Amino acid sequence: MKKNSPDSRRRVLLAAAAAPSLMLLGGLGLPAVARAQASGFPAKPVRIVVPFSPGGPTDLMARAIGKIMTASMGQPVIIDNKPGGGGVIGLGEVAHQPADGYTMVFPSILAVTNPALMPSYPFDTERDFSGVTVVGFIPHALVVSPQFPAHDLAGLVSMARRQPDSLAYGSSGNGTSAHLAGAVFAKRAGIRVTHVPYRGAGPAVQDLMSGQIQFMFLDMSSALPQIRAGKLRALAVASAERFAGLPEVPTVAEQGYLGFGIHGWYGLLVRAGTPRPVVERLYTEVKRALDSQEVRRLFQAQGIQPGGMPPAEFDQLIHSDLALWKKAIAELRIQLQ
Known part of the structure; x- marks a missing residue:
């Protein structure tokens, strides 16, 4: 994040976007026609396209937020699940609206990793979409079975160095944040381990518990219940800071890998060119939902850290993450076919 405040960044960005020849209203640097288009928004139902199957973290977040937005905006917020293609199907639905x-999409960080992973990715995330806000950050934990002999990263790395390729780590699929986190960690630690992709986190966790694989980076919404039940043990948290729900578990960086931080996020996007007042109205409504006790309780139970950054700041995050993952994926030589 930039050191200057979000408010100052928003003012600079909005001022830079203003064109002198346009008739401006409200100090927003936006043409009057855009203000007129937004004055009655929303005049019909709003749709949130969730590019994942029902029942997962994204779906739960969308439904909780949609319920509160429906009450506050006076129009139904409809949740429309469009799974498949690592989020491509859902993003495509919005790109053609x-x-x-009136149509938002709720992708994960795949929106910034997939462009570097897929040779023929059909979208330009920055050109085709605009950010509304990050809804939630989901930290990852490096987890092992309770029977795993190592109790910290030094022990795991030592095992891997003694017997290269003897340890396997799982993920919920090629190109997912769990896969990339494992690959980045192996490179930083200088170890050779085998990646085993699964179709979802569930089968990977089952094989981890049974010893078929030795470790994995698991998102906290999936890891936390298993850790609390004693079915998995966390060796480290992959975020830059310790996770409040597991304060006793050190970060990867604290265990000798300075600068290591893998964050997963879920955010709401609209099609590029959406009038700025409409984007700001959507942001205000989503932020109101995120600040509610109902949503905060749900997020805490799921191991999700609430977001809420303003649209301009989210756009900056997308820009920086695209550059970050493009470089990392190229260095790791990972590509999806």
């Missing part, structure tokens, strides 16, 4: 704010 009018830029009016």
